[in-house]
Amino acid sequence: MTIENLSCNKSFGGWHKQYSHQSAVLNCTMRFAIYLPPQASTAHRVPVIYWLSGLTCTDENFMQKAGAQRIAAELGVVIVAPDTSPRGEAVADDDGYDLGKGAGFYVNATEQPWQRHYQMYDYIVDELPALIEAHFPVTDQRAIAGHSMGGHGALTIALRNPQRYTSVSAFSPITNPVDCPWGQKAFAAYLGKNQEAWREYDASELMRKATEHVPALVDQGEADDFLESQLKPEALVRSAHESGYPLQLRRHEGYDHSYYFIASFIEEHVRFHAKYFA
Structure with missing residues (x-):
């Protein structure tokens, strides 16, 4: 698997870089951003946090707005931020911001015209980590985090693959997408009418029946415009209570759905993940 370097910027003694590569899973050219802390070298491999962004975002939003590089440099942690969907002229799209390009929802689509390209679950779980581990000085220790749609992706991926991730965190996640x-x-577009298939990508449903646990931190702003209609954190809390899942969900008065919220608490999230890296 080859990758092409598109940009390189020094940051806090490390390097922020952007790459493109041909994805066999998504059948298109994809981009990802990576922050390499100063400790990372062929002689010293370091762990990785995968960050999944939300609706309309690309691989650039988190790296430009969250301000995670300083703490990643201090703790010696790589951060990888993939795009939020397949891209390219041949890739199916929709007029709405919440479907199609920029809105892959981290699922494996089974319906047309989405199936050929929209296999974001397999891309995040399998193809991208293999690519990162082949080209960069990282260990096989991984954490996963995200925001909104990306918070949904991070939670569902960790819940379905507890052996792959040491911890998971999310800002303002879509916790109960079936509702x-x-x-x-x-889900109706990508997965069709079978709602049993939907539940396999619903964090609240997965947490309710989880038997293996990954330490989980969720932050939710109380002034979030999408709190009651889209995010529904109480569903995740109920599921954690029912299954005894070690969920830490914090509510923050006055904070909204924006990157101002993420930037306010991202250091705590990076430190949370670093605590579980051996």
């Missing part, structure tokens, strides 16, 4: 407009629209 909110964003999730229902996307």
Whole structure:
């Protein structure tokens, strides 16, 4: 698997880089951003946090707005931020911001015209980590985190693959997509009418029946415009209570759905993940 370097910027003694590569899983050219802390070298491999962004985002939003590089440099942690969907002229799209390009929802689509390209679950779980581990000085220790749609992706991926991730965290995640407009629209398009298939990508459903546990931190702003209609954190809390899942969900008065919220608490999330890296 070859990768092409598109940009390189020094940051806090390390390097922020952007790459493109041909994805066999998504059948298109993809981009990802990576922050390599100063400790990372062929003689000293370091662990990785995978960050999944939300609706309309690309691989650039988190790296430019969250301010995670300083703490990643201090703790010696790589951060990888993939794009949020397949891209390219041949890739199916929709007029809405919440379906198609920029809105892959981290699922494996089974319906047309989405199936050929929209296999974001397999891309995040399998193809991208293999690519990162082949080209960069990282260990096989991984954590996963995300925001909104990406928080949904991080939680569901960790819950379905507890052996692959040491910890998971999310800002303002879509916790119960089978019961909110964003999730229902996307799942109906990508997965069809079978709602049993939907539940395999629903964090609240997965947490309720989880038997293996990954330490989980969720932060939710109380001034988030999408709190009641789309995010539904109380569903995740109920599921954690029912299954005894070690979920830490914190509510923050006055904070909204924006990157101002993420930037306020991203250091705590990076430190949370670093605690579980051996």
